[in-house]
Amino acid sequence: MLAMHSMKNADELNLKLESTLQELPVWTVQIELDHPGNELAILFDQEPLLPGIILTRNHQCVGMISRRLFFEQMSRPYGLGLFAGRPVEYLYNFLLPEISILSEDTPIVDATQMALGRSPKLVYEPIIITDQSCQYGLLDFHQLLLAYSQIHVFTLSRLQKEKERARIAREDFRDLQHNYTRLLQNEKMIALGQLVAGIAHEINNPMNFIYGNLNYATEYVEDLLYLLECYQKKLSYCDVKLQAQERGIEIEFIMEDLPKLLSSMKVGATRINEIVLSLRNFSRLDQAELKFVDIHQGIENTLTILQHNLKAKSDRPEIKVIKEYGNLPLVECYAGQLNQVFMNIISNAIDALSEDYKLSTWSDNIAPSTQKDMIIRIRSEMTENNQVMICITDNGAGIPESIQKRLFDPFFTTKPVGKGTGLGLSISHQIVVEKHGGQLYCLSHSGKGSEFIIKIPILSDKRDIE
Numbered sequence: 001m002l003a004m005h006s007m008k009n010a011d012e013l014n015l016k017l018e019s020t021l022q023e024l025p026v027w028t029v030q031i032e033l034d035h036p037g038n039e040l041a042i043l044f045d046q047e048p049l050l051p052g053i054i055l056t057r058n059h060q061c062v063g064m065i066s067r068r069l070f071f072e073q074m075s076r077p078y079g080l081g082l083f084a085g086r087p088v089e090y091l092y093n094f095l096l097p098e099i100s101i102l103s104e105d106t107p108i109v110d111a112t113q114m115a116l117g118r119s120p121k122l123v124y125e126p127i128i129i130t131d132q133s134c135q136y137g138l139l140d141f142h143q144l145l146l147a148y149s150q151i152h153v154f155t156l157s158r159l160q161k162e163k164e165r166a167r168i169a170r171e172d173f174r175d176l177q178h179n180y181t182r183l184l185q186n187e188k189m190i191a192l193g194q195l196v197a198g199i200a201h202e203i204n205n206p207m208n209f210i211y212g213n214l215n216y217a218t219e220y221v222e223d224l225l226y227l228l229e230c231y232q233k234k235l236s237y238c239d240v241k242l243q244a245q246e247r248g249i250e251i252e253f254i255m256e257d258l259p260k261l262l263s264s265m266k267v268g269a270t271r272i273n274e275i276v277l278s279l280r281n282f283s284r285l286d287q288a289e290l291k292f293v294d295i296h297q298g299i300e301n302t303l304t305i306l307q308h309n310l311k312a313k314s315d316r317p318e319i320k321v322i323k324e325y326g327n328l329p330l331v332e333c334y335a336g337q338l339n340q341v342f343m344n345i346i347s348n349a350i351d352a353l354s355e356d357y358k359l360s361t362w363s364d365n366i367a368p369s370t371q372k373d374m375i376i377r378i379r380s381e382m383t384e385n386n387q388v389m390i391c392i393t394d395n396g397a398g399i400p401e402s403i404q405k406r407l408f409d410p411f412f413t414t415k416p417v418g419k420g421t422g423l424g425l426s427i428s429h430q431i432v433v434e435k436h437g438g439q440l441y442c443l444s445h446s447g448k449g450s451e452f453i454i455k456i457p458i459l460s461d462k463r464d465i466e
Helices: 038-046 067-074 079-083 088-095 108-116 141-165 170-232 237-246 251-283 295-305 335-364 424-435
Strands: 030-032 052-057 060-066 101-103 127-130 136-139 291-293 319-324 331-333 374-382 387-394 439-444 450-457
Touching (some): 030 038, 038 088, 052 136, 060 067, 060 127, 067 088, 170 237, 170 251, 291 295, 295 335, 295 387, 331 335, 335 374, 335 387, 335 450
Parallel strands (some): 030 052, 101 127, 319 374
Antiparallel strands (some): 052 060, 127 136, 291 331, 439 450
């Protein structure tokens, strides 16, 4: 294993497809469980990039505590007072953090799959790496992603060379196909991680709204129960009112505010229910086979999932969505897969508009207030040959003609390394063309935006395709 001080970043390493975790830099900062808890804070303060600390007993690894988990616990009421002066073991036994341990012989591609397959709560946690001599190190999850991105670039280069030479050996070709499958799976896992993050943010607002009102609702109910107990003692109204005043209970205010409070909490709960329902409809877990579905509902569910990305950010205004739906019949399709196509294309439009806005602001020194509105237009209609057509258009800078020819090639991307694998549009093209017998193509002109056009038949002729 490489000590962290010998290599700052994984992107400085010369990684290959067969590279293992042994080639990645790891942290070896350790602390005995009987040391005071405030030493953890000192170690984290000394190393701002330290992702976690290995915990040992008699110099034997027993676990790990991450920077995120430590400061999350210390920020809670009495957290610092409870654990700062006590041995680290108290904090460790209280948290009992789940850990991931991998051998240094594990391939980086496999390790990335395992890391992304963890629960959303653990996906960004560091990973303990062990070698044959039972030495332990701590791998930052972001370093693993950087390594995976470099391997992806290497894979792309190798695929292109093999295609140009056209003399690839059969055994090597099988290896590349196997690696391609794993990269496809990682693309799905990365997309799932982004989806979960967006959903979590959308649910967080109404959840905080409900939680914030819960204390007041509890107080009101306790006051009302106290009044009921007074009436059970057969006290008169005047006596009950007098006792309420002595306890500081404002009966009139509670009668006025409690219904409003419950109504507000219901609004928050309704919003959460809408988001969860949209997510369920988007995934269509119960419709893995061909079904007749409402295409517009799939688009609406996708927009609900992406609502967080459409909202105004600190570096750009809101992206507006204009819908021009035609009168479409139910369409026989794989609903979940078609929703994935909508997700990929609309997400790309959001990224393109955001990037165009930043570039135009920086290069032309244009004030944000004078920038044109960023718009995504979604249009649907029936065609003469019994197909439905969905057009997704943005008013960005457009796509150069030289790039348009490669849009649907596997691994082709114009995004920076680590931000895109180049598989989204390739997968979308495969879903539309191979799974649904339809068409997916792009029309774009410089300075006039881009339009992706999806055409699929109303009745599928792919019933026998698995």
